[in-house]
Amino acid sequence: MSGMQGGETAQKPLAKAKPMGPIPPGYGAVDGVLAVDGVPVTRLVEEAGQNGRGTPLFVYSAALLRARVAQLRAALPESVAIHYAMKANPFAPLLALMGTLVDGLDIASGGELAMARAAGVAAARISFAGPGKRDAELEAAIAEGVTLNLESEAEAHRALAIADRLGVVPRLAIRVNPEFDLKGSGMKMGGGAKQFGLDEARVPALAREIVASGAEWRGFHIYAGSQALDAEAIIDTQAQTLALAARLAREAGVGVPHLNLGGGFGIPYFGGDVALDVGRIGQALGERLAQLPDELKDTQFCVELGRWLVGEAGVYLTRIVERKESHGEVFLITDGGLHHQLAASGQFGTVVRRNYPVAIASRFAPVDAAEMEVASVVGCLCTPLDRLAEKAEFLIAKVGDLVAVFCAGAYGASASPAAFLGQGPAVEILV
Numbered sequence: 001m002s003g004m005q006g007g008e009t010a011q012k013p014l015a016k017a018k019p020m021g022p023i024p025p026g027y028g029a030v031d032g033v034l035a036v037d038g039v040p041v042t043r044l045v046e047e048a049g050q051n052g053r054g055t056p057l058f059v060y061s062a063a064l065l066r067a068r069v070a071q072l073r074a075a076l077p078e079s080v081a082i083h084y085a086m087k088a089n090p091f092a093p094l095l096a097l098m099g100t101l102v103d104g105l106d107i108a109s110g111g112e113l114a115m116a117r118a119a120g121v122a123a124a125r126i127s128f129a130g131p132g133k134r135d136a137e138l139e140a141a142i143a144e145g146v147t148l149n150l151e152s153e154a155e156a157h158r159a160l161a162i163a164d165r166l167g168v169v170p171r172l173a174i175r176v177n178p179e180f181d182l183k184g185s186g187m188k189m190g191g192g193a194k195q196f197g198l199d200e201a202r203v204p205a206l207a208r209e210i211v212a213s214g215a216e217w218r219g220f221h222i223y224a225g226s227q228a229l230d231a232e233a234i235i236d237t238q239a240q241t242l243a244l245a246a247r248l249a250r251e252a253g254v255g256v257p258h259l260n261l262g263g264g265f266g267i268p269y270f271g272g273d274v275a276l277d278v279g280r281i282g283q284a285l286g287e288r289l290a291q292l293p294d295e296l297k298d299t300q301f302c303v304e305l306g307r308w309l310v311g312e313a314g315v316y317l318t319r320i321v322e323r324k325e326s327h328g329e330v331f332l333i334t335d336g337g338l339h340h341q342l343a344a345s346g347q348f349g350t351v352v353r354r355n356y357p358v359a360i361a362s363r364f365a366p367v368d369a370a371e372m373e374v375a376s377v378v379g380c381l382c383t384p385l386d387r388l389a390e391k392a393e394f395l396i397a398k399v400g401d402l403v404a405v406f407c408a409g410a411y412g413a414s415a416s417p418a419a420f421l422g423q424g425p426a427v428e429i430l431v
């Protein structure tokens with residue numbers, strides 16, 4: 001294998017070029033073509049094309065997924081379980097693999113429950129968080145023995161009534177809306193009025209009621225935010241989470257069999273972003289767990305991560321259909337777009353649009369500056385929002401070349417409006 005490896009910086013940027021995020025580690029080149037697990041993407045596209053369209057194509061790397069989980073296991077204290085939040089990527093083969101690698105799955109709907117079960121994950125390893133759970137979803141989860149992270153008193157009462165009707169002992173935990181949020185996170189899920197979880201002050205009464213009902217009391221779920229790259233902020237949030245769980249248990253007079261510490265581990269998407277130091281987080285958590293308050297002495301802990309586990313293991317490949325110049329600017333028009341990669345277009349949880357790591361995949365090799373240009377990679381939708389990269393620096397590409405959008409393993413295919421303009425879904429493969 002030769003050529004530019006992920007994580008390497010290219011040469012000095014051309015004038016006017018906007019920055020892009022760093023190409024994740026683990027990608028290489030074979031004969032100048034981007035390779036996933038040593039296989040050139042041109043071949044992957046060709047193989048995908050045998051069953052229909054070759055592009056647009058999502059490729060997920062099993063080797064990178066395995067490496068990621070192993071990295072996290074090595075970093076975290078052994079007693080901390082790893083849960084995968086399947087909302088990040090529910091592609092069936094990926095889910096089945098993740099089911100064998102992690103300790104638990106977090107689902108957010110009855111649809112995800114069905115997918116998780118079809119992927120072979122035992123219901124006892126599944127927990128269900130998310131507001132607005134319908135009765136039918138509660139019933140399916142309770143009947144199967146899934147842990148419900150209850151988002152409100154009303155949801156708790158519906159769950160207890162359903163369990164009573166079914167004659168089943170439900171597994172119930174309370175999702176707490178903490179007073180703190182995860183500093184620097186891209187999406188905050190705590191700190192003030194939120195549609196998630198119960199406000200701290202209301203938790204003790206409901207915890208007592210659940211225990212008194214004879215349900216299996218599972219403890220607390222405290223999720224304060226998502227997409228943070230600052231290890232110190234995550235360490236601080238975990239410390240606050242432990243303290244809060246201990247205080248709520250004390251006030252309620254109940255134990256804490258399980259404590260879901262949340263997650264929030266981010267990945268570098270944009271220019272200037274630096275990968276999270278998970279070793280540092282694991283070390284700090286280990287120190288905390290070595291001096292737990294009495295209320296948490298018998299507690300089992302877990303973290304709940306989506307994008308950190310799967311985001312960098314995926315790449316979105318799309319083909320250049322046309323090169324166009326307008327007012328002196330180059331547009332590389334592709335057969336993909338925001339209908340598969342909403343997040344890369346800047347429409348999914350970001351305030352200011354910035355460039356994901358994007359490269360010409362069919363010419364993925366170091367070149368000299370003379371072969372570079374500033375161009376925008378756009379999709380085939382008739383909306384100006386459909387930009388995969390804006391005024392960034394690329395090797396001069398031709399019609400037929402493949403473009404790779406990295407960090408496409410999370411919130412890509414399943415979090416984008418594939419039906420828009422009759423385009424339809426992209427092909428997905430796990431290699």
Ligand SMILES: Cc1ncc(COP(=O)(O)O)c(C=O)c1O
Binds near residue numbers: 189223
């Ligand atoms: C409750 C809960 N768990 C897990 C996640 C996954 O977040 P991420 O993919 O950033 O790890 C989210 C994200 O919205 C969430 O709301």
